[in-house]
Amino acid sequence: MATKKDSFLNMVLALFMVTFFSAAILGFVYNITKAPIEKAADNTQESALKSILPEFKTLGKSQMIAPEGGTDSLEFFPAYDKSNILVGMAVKTSTKNGFSGLIEMMVGFKPDGDIFGYQVLKHQETPGLGARMTTWFKDISHPKRNIIGKNPGKINFTVNKDGGDIDAMTASTITSRAFLEAVKRAYKGYMSSFAANKDSNLKGGKQ
Amino acid sequence: MNQWKNFSKGFIKENPTFTLLLGMCPTLGVTTSAINGLGMGLATAFVLVMSNMVISIVRNGIPDKVHIPCYIVIIASFVTVVELCMQAYTPSLYESLGIFIPLIVVNCIVLGRAEAFASKNNVFSSVIDGLGMGLGFTMSLTLLGAIREFLGSGKLFGYQVYSDHYGILLFVLAPGAFIVLGYLMAVINKLKKA
Numbered sequence: 080m081a082t083k084k085d086s087f088l089n090m091v092l093a094l095f096m097v098t099f100f101s102a103a104i105l106g107f108v109y110n111i112t113k114a115p116i117e118k119a120a121d122n123t124q125e126s127a128l129k130s131i132l133p134e135f136k137t138l139g140k141s142q143m144i145a146p147e148g149g150t151d152s153l154e155f156f157p158a159y160d161k162s163n164i165l166v167g168m169a170v171k172t173s174t175k176n177g178f179s180g181l182i183e184m185m186v187g188f189k190p191d192g193d194i195f196g197y198q199v200l201k202h203q204e205t206p207g208l209g210a211r212m213t214t215w216f217k218d219i220s221h222p223k224r225n226i227i228g229k230n231p232g233k234i235n236f237t238v239n240k241d242g243g244d245i246d247a248m249t250a251s252t253i254t255s256r257a258f259l260e261a262v263k264r265a266y267k268g269y270m271s272s273f274a275a276n277k278d279s280n281l282k283g284g285k286q
Numbered sequence: 287m288n289q290w291k292n293f294s295k296g297f298i299k300e301n302p303t304f305t306l307l308l309g310m311c312p313t314l315g316v317t318t319s320a321i322n323g324l325g326m327g328l329a330t331a332f333v334l335v336m337s338n339m340v341i342s343i344v345r346n347g348i349p350d351k352v353h354i355p356c357y358i359v360i361i362a363s364f365v366t367v368v369e370l371c372m373q374a375y376t377p378s379l380y381e382s383l384g385i386f387i388p389l390i391v392v393n394c395i396v397l398g399r400a401e402a403f404a405s406k407n408n409v410f411s412s413v414i415d416g417l418g419m420g421l422g423f424t425m426s427l428t429l430l431g432a433i434r435e436f437l438g439s440g441k442l443f444g445y446q447v448y449s450d451h452y453g454i455l456l457f458v459l460a461p462g463a464f465i466v467l468g469y470l471m472a473v474i475n476k477l478k479k480a
Contacts, residue, residue, distance in 0.1 A: 085351045093348045097356045101363035108367045115374035123377065203384065206318040207439050207450075207458035250455070 123200065124185075131187030131196030132158045132167040144272045153268040165190050168273065170265035171200075176257040179203040182212075184258075186265045193230045197262065209254030216258065221246065226259075231266040293414050296422030302395045303426035303467075304474040309395045312386045313427060314463040320443045323431025324424065325379045329372065330390055331420025333364045337396055338404040338416035340364075345405045357400045362391045395423060426470070433466050434458060 083089045128138065135158035145152040154171035167190065173183040183201040188194060197217065204210045216226045223239075223246040237243030238255045247255035302308045312330070317323040340360050348356050369387045372380040380387070390396065399419055404412040435441050438458035440448045456462045 083347060083349045085349045089349045090352045093356060094352055097344070097348075097359050101359050105363055105366055108370050112370040112374040116370070119374060119377040201381070205459060207453070207455055 127185045127198040127200060128156060128158075128169050128187075131185055131198050132169055133187075133189065133195055135159060135166050136161040137163075144268065153265060155269070155272070167195055168269055170269055172261045172265035172268070174257045174261040174264070176253075176260060177202060177204055178209045178251070178253045178257070179205070182254075182257055182261060184261060186262050188266065188269055191230070192232055192266060192270060193228055194226050194262070194266075196227060204251075204254050209248070209251045211248050211251065212254055212258045215248050215255075216245070226262065231263050232270065236263050236266075289411065289414050292411055293418040296415075296418030296420070297425060298422075298474060298477055300419075301422045301426060301474060302398075302419055303423060303430075304471050305478070306395075306398075308398055309393045309423065312389065312393060313430065314460065314467065316383055316386050317427055317431035317434055317463060318438075318458055319382075319435040319441070320428055320432035321379070322382055323427035323429075325372075325376070326383055326386060327420070327424025327427040329368050329383075329387060330393060330395065331417070331424050332368055333361065333390055334396055334399060334420040334423075335413055335416035336364045337361045338399055338412040339409060341400045341404040342407060342409045342412035353405070354397075357397060357405075358391070361396050361400070365390045395419065430463070430466055430470065433470075434462055437466075438462060 083093065137159050139157035139159060141154055141156045143152045143154050151173060156169040156171070157165055158167045158169065160166045167187055169185055169187045171183070171185050173181060175181055180203055181201065182199065182204070184197055184199045186194060187196045199213045202210065202212075204212065215224055218224050219227070223244075226245060229236075235243045236245065236259060238245055238247035238252060238259060240247055240252055241256070243259075245255075245259060296302065298305075300306060303310075303313050309330070312326055316326045337357070337360055341357055344356070344360075345353075365388060368390070369380075372383075372387065399416060403415045407415070432442060434457045435443075436447065438453050438455060440446060440450045440453045454462075457466065
């Protein structure tokens, strides 16, 4: 089998050709898949918003707000009914304290701060353990686990192991703590940024 | 070489997972469910077939001293193609496989077949080799994933077979992967001798 000689020119040429064609192919595929990827991301966000908010007519412009004293900024998606009254607020929140790092989720609040729904968007938790958080905290048949309809400001919003009112997932206390922490962060951010000066921030759905 | 033998060796005789023990990282990492194993296996199989094909086409034009970097660039390009396509068309699978998709680049099965087979054989045999090895890998990952999913959470391909209340959680976690892998290897060894 005759391979090319190891001359300098041959090596440079071979490397150049290989990388050149790879780059061309990747550019081509990137162009084709760009639109579907964006669409897929939009779809997840949109279906998340629909499932965690009360029925709404229009969505206000989303706003990124860094909470006072907080670390990462939260993203707020206000939702209005047809007479432009705020019916709910979705907050995109996250925590880095999950068992395997980052957990990203979206929490929907009613105007008074009651949790309407949540949806975990991204996580690396253990399947069968921490990953159960996607459904555990909205199980209506177990009122002590369920956080839907509860208000983080009115009850002791920590896991039962820490003396709180929410049942943690069996064998996944770390994930449960992180989860509740992220929800609470969203609640605090919502309350401090919007509830205090409701009028100035929320007038007119379409900003 | 007999092409059928060339194809079928990837399943039992030279199965990359159970016999060659290559690519253990994705094997143990992603097989928490049958679907994950299947998706990972098919993605790897695609990369294997394509990279085997291209490498056996260009093998004579590449000087020996730079052949590894060239192979890696070719493999990495196909992995990125797979990654972009999965992100676009199967977002949920992409989410659950996560970091393991880009890591196909360093999966030693892919580079191993490129070095051991595609760089010495013609295009057709290389494609057949990649296909056999890739499907063998897919089979082992799916099998491993199905067993772990069934024992651990009472599901099979996402369908609840019995209540997850009775599932043995251990099998979804990392130690379960090792245990199942060990037993499967014992079975495959038995089959090889028979």
